[in-house]
C-alpha cells in the first residue's frame with residue numbers, strides 16, 4: 199500500500215486522474231470502478247479536461263459504480279446515476295451503455311446484485327477502482343461490521359452515514375436508509391485501488407486505515423491487504439498520521 203500526501207485537493211485530484219488516464223491510454227477498453235461523494239468530483243473534472251484538451255478517449259471504456267441508494271430513481275438529483283451523468287459521463291465520449299450503476303429501483307434486489315457481479319466478471323474484472331472513505335471508515339456503503347469478504351448486496355446505512363449525507367437532501371428524513379453496494383470482497387478483486395480522502399473530517403478514518411489494525415469495524419483498513427493500493431490524501435486528511443509519507447508515487451508504480 200502506498201500513501202501519498204499532496205498539498206491540496208487539486209493536487210490530489212490531479213494525481214488520481216493522471217493514474218486513471220495512464221491506465222485508459224495503455225488499455226483503451228479498460229474497466230474503471232467509479233465512486234460518488236464530494237471527494238472524486240475534482241478527479242472527474244480533471245478527466246473531463248483531459249478528454250477535452252488532450253483527447254483522452256473513453257469510447258471503449260466500461261465503468262462500474264460502487265453503489266446506489268435503494269428506491270431513488272435515476273432521475274432524482276441525489277441518485278448516484280444522476281451524479282455520474284452530471285459529473286462525468288455527460289462530458290466525455292463514453293458509451294452510456296457501457297456505464298453501470300447499481301439499479302436502486304430493481305424489483306428483485308438479490309437477483310440484481312448477482313447480475314451486477316456477473317457483469318463485472320464478463321467485462322474482465324475492474325482494472326482500477328476509485329474509492330472515497332466515509333467518516334466512519336466505510337468504503338462504498340460497506341458500513342462498520344460489514345464482512346470483509348462480502349459481495350454486492352443491500353446494506354442498511356449507519357446513523358452516522360445518514361447524518362453525513364443529510365447535507366445533500368432537504369431534510370434528514372429524505373436520506374434513503376438502504377443502498378446497494380459492491381461488497382468488500384468485490385472491491386478487493388479490482389486489479390488496483392485508489393482511495394482518496396481530503397479535509398480534516400477524514401483524518402481519524404485515514405489514521406485508522408493507514409496505521410491501524412485491519413478490522414471489519416473500519417472497512418477501509420482492508421486496503422492494507424491489497425497488492426496494488428494507493429491512498430492519496432491532502433494535508434488535512436493526513437494530519438493525524440504519525441509517520442512520514444511521500445508526495446509522489448514511486449517511479450516504478452507509475
Ligand code: GLP
Nearest residue numbers: 234235236237330331332338339
Ligand atoms: C458515501 C458513498 C461513499 C463515499 C462517502 C464519502 O457514503 N457511498 O462511496 O466515499 O459517501 O463521501 P464524501 O466524498 O462526500 O465525503
